[in-house]
Amino acid sequence: xxxxxxxxxxxxxxxxxxxxxxxxxxxxxxxxxxxxxxxxxxxxxxxxxxxxxxxxxxxxxxxxxxxxxxxxxxxxxxxxxxxxxxxxxxxxxxxxxxxxxxxxxxxxxxxxxxxxxxxxxxxxxxxxxxxxxxxxxxxxxxxxxxxxxxxxx
Amino acid sequence: xxxxxxxxxxxxxxxxxxxxxxxxxxxxxxxxxxxxxxxxxxxxxxxxxxxxxxxxxxxxxxxxxxxxxxxxxxxxxxxxxxxxxxxxxxxxxxxxxxxxxxxxxxxxxxxxxxxxxxxxxxxxxxxxxxxxxxxxxxxxxxxxxxxxxxxxx
Numbered sequence: 535x536x537x538x539x540x541x542x543x544x545x546x547x548x549x550x551x552x553x554x555x556x557x558x559x560x561x562x563x564x565x566x567x568x569x570x571x572x573x574x575x576x577x578x579x580x581x582x583x584x585x586x587x588x589x590x591x592x593x594x595x596x597x598x599x600x601x602x603x604x605x606x607x608x609x610x611x612x613x614x615x616x617x618x619x620x621x622x623x624x625x626x627x628x629x630x631x632x633x634x635x636x637x638x639x640x641x642x643x644x645x646x647x648x649x650x651x652x653x654x655x656x657x658x659x660x661x662x663x664x665x666x667x668x669x670x671x672x673x674x675x676x677x678x679x680x681x682x683x684x685x686x687x
Numbered sequence: 688x689x690x691x692x693x694x695x696x697x698x699x700x701x702x703x704x705x706x707x708x709x710x711x712x713x714x715x716x717x718x719x720x721x722x723x724x725x726x727x728x729x730x731x732x733x734x735x736x737x738x739x740x741x742x743x744x745x746x747x748x749x750x751x752x753x754x755x756x757x758x759x760x761x762x763x764x765x766x767x768x769x770x771x772x773x774x775x776x777x778x779x780x781x782x783x784x785x786x787x788x789x790x791x792x793x794x795x796x797x798x799x800x801x802x803x804x805x806x807x808x809x810x811x812x813x814x815x816x817x818x819x820x821x822x823x824x825x826x827x828x829x830x831x832x833x834x835x836x837x838x839x840x
Contacts, residue, residue, distance in 0.1 A: 550799055553821065554819070554820065566719055568721050570730065624730075624806075624807060624808050624823070632809075655775055656776040665745065667778065
């Protein structure tokens, strides 16, 4: 039944210029999904979807993903309440990456307690020095211990 | 020499809350990189970097990637001239995804001749119907045949 939702992969031209949705899942059945905030445009997180996660996301209007580490389907916000309301789902030219624009319900998308998972910039002071990270937009928007307890969404 | 640029992976706490850059490369030595336009915030493309691509991107201020299909390092814009000027590189909480904010030099980042690779939205008219694609922001900003000729960047 879920297989009927997607088309099989056709020619490059069909994939790039057609209106048939033929996502390219990797050998684990997953496709990467970039999540941006529809208001600010910032990248909130990147996660993976399988066929079922795509189906549930589109059907329910809230983002579902597949956790590689836990080997399980999960709804973003199932523990925290910080769900991601789907505003638009896009796919790229070769249909191997998804981009969803969402409205973040609640203070943050990152399990560390920040709004976005991308709270550090890569900086490089000298060619022979190690690259380092610098915190940016890294203030906590919620207390992860209070929200998640021992679980990690 | 290039290995000195990155730290080895430490504890979760070090990875998530530290200032040490310890990117998690996959078994092929790659890490996904989301590219957004610093002006508009739109996602232009998603590609992969290896260690050398990260090093060159940071050293030169222009984006380099690693092509899985061609098995080669490549500079975005080497054929088209549409280079991506690096404004900031971010990494996510578990350091397995990069996000670069860039200034796009030239009319488009997509080899199909569009500004962004994400020129189609996923739409679903009925639960038992296949998901389809709808063109959005899909006007051509350049002629790919004239820019690339027979090559595909």
